[in-house]
Amino acid sequence: MVVIRAAESADADAVRAIATAAYRKYTVRMGREPAPMSADYPRAISEHHVWVALAQDRIAGFVVLVPAPGHLLLENVAVSPADQGLGIGVLLLRRAEERARELGLREIRLYTNAAMTENLAYYPRHGYTPTHRAREDGYDRVFFRKVLEPPDRPAGR
Secondary structure, eight states, X not given: OEEEEEOOGGGHHHXXXXXXXXXXXXXXXXXXXXXXXXXXXXXXXXXXXXXXXXXXXXEEEEXXXXXXXXXXXXXXXXXXXXXXXXXXXXXXXXXXXXHHHHTTOOEEEEXXXXXXXXXXXXXXXXXXXXXXEEEETTEEEEEEEEEOOOOOOOTTO
16 A cells, blocks of 8 residues: 655655656766756755655655646656556656645646656656647756646535
């Protein structure tokens, strides 16, 4: 069973280790380290933007969610390579949708590096639509969005 909970300050090292392990394979393709490998996870955790996925009482993945005007930015989602393929990423994407709804937002946006071709196929399978490409912070990025369905209306209305 996988449990998703808000990250705590003590989780920062585990989150960084997962990011490093999950993104290392892209370094050669991109010619540099992906941005998530150098992110400030202690700050993101202190700002309450990080949720972790616990599998058998250990952190197996995480998601960074940053509220923005009119949408929720899914800044990063990563799963430990040993835990990939078990549905943990899907659970973290669901957490993003739940968080957006908690904040009254109906749209989630994200971006991925164009060299991360696996992600270019993964996100559309989960309802995300590509919106544009741009060079940003020295990275070639592909931007996606997902518009969330409104909550179900009460019966009889």
